[in-house]
Amino acid sequence: MKYLVFGLSLIFLACKSESPAQPTAFSWQQAFPNLPTFSSPIELVHSGDGTNRLFVAQQRGLIYVFQNSSTVNTRKIFLDLSDRVSPTGGEAGLLGLAFHPNYRANGYFYVNYTNSLSGSLTSYIARYQVSPSNPDSAVKASEQILLTIPQPYSNHNGGKVAFGPDGYLYLGFGDGGSGNDPGNRAQNRAELLGKVLRIDVNSTSGGNNYAIPPTNPYAGNTQGWRQEIFAYGIRNPWKFSFDAETGALWLGDVGQDSREEVDMIVSGGNYGWRLMEGNICNPSVNPNCQDTAGLIRPVWDYPNAGSDVAVTGGYVYRGSAIPSLRGKYICGDYGSGKNWMLSYNGAGSATAELISDEAFAISTFGVDESNELYCCSYSSSGRIYKLTGPPTSAALGEAPSVFVLEQNYPNPFNPTTIIRFTIKNSQFTILKVLDLLGRDVATIVNEVIEPGTHAVQWNASGMASGVYLYQLSAGGLVQTKKLSLIR
DSSP states (O other): OOOOOOGGGOOOBOOOOOSOSSOOSOEEEESOTTSOOOSSEEEEEEOSSSSOEEEEEETTSEEEEEESOTTOOOOEEEEEOTTTOOOOSTTOSEEEEEEOTTHHHHOEEEEEEEEOTTSSOEEEEEEEEEOSSOTTOEEEEEEEEEEEEEOSSSSOOOOOEEEOTTSOEEEEEOOOSSSSOTTOTTTOTTSSTTEEEEEBTTOOBTTBSSBOOTTSTTTTOSSOOOTTEEEEOOSOEEEEEEOTTTOOEEEEEOOSSSEEEEEEEOTTOBOOTTTEETTEEOTTTOTTOOSOTTOOOOSEEEEOBTTBOBEEEEEEOOOSSOGGGTTOEEEEETTTOEEEEEEEOSSSOEEEEEEEEOSSOEEEEEEOTTOOEEEEEOSTTOOEEEEEOOOOHHHHTOOOOSEEEOOOBSSSBSSEEEEEEEESSOEEEEEEEEOTTSOEEEEEEEEEEOSEEEEEEEEOTTOOSEEEEEEEEETTEEEEEEEEEOO
């Protein structure tokens, strides 16, 4: 059985590419090289109040705030929930953060976290408020619990919270965990697990600190179905987002053992789990493909194989820095570091193109107030990266790029390989090799280097076979790639 696991084996079981083997010329560059690293970041959002700030939520309960500037070197603790959040490993912890659409006026924001202090794991949706005297600090005592959901197992907690263009709060919850949904909760509309929920946080009703939107698909039903449900048949949603222009809701759903999927969520939709896994019938539960009529198929699904093991749902790009990506949905794979852009055909399916292949694990995507796209590395680097487009300097006949780390050659290799890199200015430069946990294993360059393109040889004699990372750092910029040593 397959689990979504954080820590050294963090998983969001994900997209297997059936697209071209070589990425196009997009890459992720460190967005804030002067900031301290983050520990297990799981969310990056902005507050939408015109202050051009970004907020990063860490799994262990800290929320940081900092100015969205490439030169920023300080961050502040916006809220410390470390004593509320437990446990903080596996798929538990602080899992979601969203700011109210009218945050500038009311100061409200919402979180999704787990707590097991009562003896059983429970998911909490809570509201907090910013300090009236300090915009970079929240009032911890302002907590108001909106919703609690007992979790029967430790995995498949989902966690994303986000406001839709309709002003309602959307919540993503997995099927309760274990494998193959033993309680069939995702198909049971009398339960909240395995669903996308939608609630009205601006009103209250029925003794709850929220109300049911009257347009919810099961509002006022007499069958005993939960009225909070917006869509169901979800296994383990790891990140969803709304297209900033069309309002379409895109979601990455983690598979069991066979398929991973990206869905476009609509009101009342049944996305098939546990009857279906992606576009195939679940071989463990529904091998004869019974009861599949009316199920909504993925926009894109992938076999789970090799290092492509965990989808991280992303965003439709609506920024201005990369015109060729506008209107494309960007998602990533936690295991392989690959990123794809999806082109939706308007009729329920999409084609995919590999746009980058990175050497770090993407736990979340996020956008700033200008809709430019970022991602967080969950692994030991704990960095934030910004998506950049194809370089244009060569086409314009300009000087070489300021900072380029090329793929080593040969690759795979034994025992020596050549690594080429380009820097524009004379500066102190470090080129080192790390293992997949981010630990240094060799330093190749550690000195002031003159501008231009350089080639260095690394002799890996004495090193064990396997995949390693090599990282170039100079002038506050960092690039990382993978290499393979085969004995």
